[in-house]
Amino acid sequence: MSSTGVLFAPPNYFRAQRVEIAAAYSGFKLTKAKYEPGKTDSTLVKKGFPAGCLPAFESGKEQLFEANAIAQFVANEQLRGGSGNSANVAQFANWSDATFVPPMTAWVLPCLGVTRPDAGQIEAAKAQVAAGLKFLDSYLATRTYLVGERITLADVAVACDLLPLFQHAMGPEQRRPYANVSRWFNTLVNQPEFKRILGEVKLADKAGEFSQARYDQLRQQSGGKKDDKKQAKKEEPKKKEAAPKKEEPKKEATATAADESEKKKEDKDPFAKLPVGTFNxxxxxxxxxxxxxxxxxxxxxxxxxxxxxxxxxxxxxxxxxxxxxxxxxxxxxxxxxxxxxxxxxxxxxxxxxxxxxxxxxxxxxxxxxxxxxxxxxxxxxxxxxxxxxxxxxxxxxxxxxxxxxxxxxxxxxxxxxxxxxxxxxxx
CATH class of the missing domain: 3.30.70.1010 (Translation elongation factor EF1B, gamma chain, conserved domain)
Structure with a gap:
């Protein structure tokens, strides 16, 4: 296997940083291609890569896309977890991408002024991040690293997914309940190999907020028109006021267990009341x-x-x-x-x-x-x-x-x- 390769990714792309950190640990000689929006993407498609898959990677005749696959390729045996722990390493990398990345974009991008905030999406994102961090904090209560006693790609991947959240969205108050995660995270980003790629990591000193001025600036830089709306938030539909509950006679104590079971089923499956039909x-x-x-x-x-x-x-x-x-x-x-x-x-x-x-x-x-x-x-x-x-x-x-x-x-x-x-x- 070649020990040199070329990485295609936008500058400071958090998905590519795990690849660069893995290379810093293993000594893999990684060259970063100049990224030109649109042009680089078209070039990669012509090379045979799926449309829009970044980061992408070439090493000799080998072509890879998606961050975890590339990171595994450039890593050494220790980072991969060895023969006994490779599945556990992959488990955490995949779990983190599914748990933190989607809500991270919904929460962080408005803080950076990239998109307007959507209150519903941000609240849902915060809840999903909190659930993930709660699990992670409990898991790290008796562990220094995620898999084994040394740093692996599991640590690298999860830390890189959390980095935008901790830098731009979550202030000290929001990070405080997750002391074990903070201890683990700070240990990682202060390692020489992490610092070589990330530099000195400065965490948010307050909760991230949307800036209309920053949003307008970015729109103008990308050729868009300035947003004249005074309110940054999209108008949210007015919540329907709950109708006053009618006085109902108390249910007879003869309500059957079957009725309760059916109600729970409907609460669990919103489609339960709809006709099933013939389509499988x-x-x-x-x-x-x-x-x-x-x-x-x-x-x-x-x-x-x-x-x-x-x-x-x-x-x-x-x-x-x-x-x-x-x-x-x-x-x-x-x-x-x-x-x-x-x-x-x-x-x-x-x-x-x-x-x-x-x-x-x-x-x-x-x-x-x-x-x-x-x-x-x-x-x-x-x-x-x-x-x-x-x-x-x-x-x-x-x-x-x-x-x-x-x-x-x-x-x-x-x-x-x-x-x-x-x-x-x-x-």
């Missing part, structure tokens, strides 16, 4: 995941789609002027998917980022059980959907057939003059 969502997802999409999965969908009990929807992100780097737009979708966990059994969606850095849009195609907007079935599904326009499609129309084919095929779909950049499938 699990079987469709197996076909989509394992068979050729164009010749098998799409015909299967149309042959089995149940328009009486399922509906097709097209959506577009309402604030494209807020979108900056492509990976941030992709993370926005990832965060939305995580918060829609309870829809997995009943819905399928394809979301796509089009365009290039500082000039992109997001749209998608969904179908789910029921004829109305699925998000209105439960409050915990409503964090993100109001940031999109939603249009119900007629499954018999030519438009629906074209959209299904394009969005199901994803990066191989025909989107007309729209340039596919990144995409995610909800299944």
């Amino acid at each position: 969502m699990d079987e469709f997802k197996r076909v989509y995941s394992n068979q050729d999409i164009k010749t098998v999965a799409i015909p299967y969908f149309w042959q089995n789609f149940d328009p009486e009990h399922y509906s097709l929807w097209y959506c577009e992100y309402l604030y494209p002027e807020d979108l900056r780097l492509l990976f941030m737009s992709s993370n926005l979708i990832g965060g939305m998917f995580q918060r829609l966990e309870r829809m997995h059994k009943h819905a399928f969606g394809s979301m796509v980022v089009f365009g290039e850095n500082n000039k992109s849009t997001i749209s998608g195609l969904w179908f789910w059980r029921g004829q109305g907007l699925a998000f209105e079935l439960s409050e915990d599904l409503q964090v993100d959907y109001e940031s999109y326009s939603w249009r119900k499609l007629d499954p018999k129309s030519d438009e629906a057939k074209k959209l299904v084919e394009a969005y199901f095929l994803h990066d191989e779909g025909d989107f007309g003059d729209k340039k596919f950049a990144r995409g995610k499938i909800f299944k």
Whole structure:
């Protein structure tokens, strides 16, 4: 295996920093290619990399994308965890990316002035980060490092995911409940190998806040118009006042256990009251995941789609002027998917980022059980959907057939003059 390679990534990209730190530990000779927004991305696609996957890496004939895979390639045996702990190392790296990265972007980007704040998304992000840190703090109570007695890629990956949160969003008061995490984090960032890449890490001295001036400055630098709105926050829908509860006669003590069981089931599954229909969502997802999409999965969908009990929807992100780097737009979708966990059994969606850095849009195609907007079935599904326009499609129309084919095929779909950049499938 070659001990030299080239890394493609934007400057100071937190996903690439774990690769650079791993190379600093192992002695791997890593060269950073000059990153030019749009141009570098196009060059990587021509080289055979998936669209929008950064960081990317070349070493001889070897081509890799995604940070954890590249970090493992450039690391030494100790960082990988050795033969006995490699699975534990991968476990923490993957868990951290799923737990901290989506909410981190929703919380940190407004603090940097990159996007406008969305109160609902930020509160959901804070809750998810807190849950992750609570687990991590408990786990580190009796440990110096995450896996074994020495630093591994598990520590490197999790620390790099937390770095933007600790530097830009979480002040001392918000970090204080996680003393074990803070002790572990400070130990890592003061290691020579970390310092070589990150420099002196300065943590936030107060909770991060949105700056309208900073937001306008960044928009002007990227060619956008100054935001004349005095209020930075998007107008939030007025909360419906709870109707006064009617006096109801006390329930008879004869309420059955079956009634209580049914109520709990409905609380757990917001789709429980909807007719089941004939479409087998699990079987469709197996076909989509394992068979050729164009010749098998799409015909299967149309042959089995149940328009009486399922509906097709097209959506577009309402604030494209807020979108900056492509990976941030992709993370926005990832965060939305995580918060829609309870829809997995009943819905399928394809979301796509089009365009290039500082000039992109997001749209998608969904179908789910029921004829109305699925998000209105439960409050915990409503964090993100109001940031999109939603249009119900007629499954018999030519438009629906074209959209299904394009969005199901994803990066191989025909989107007309729209340039596919990144995409995610909800299944």
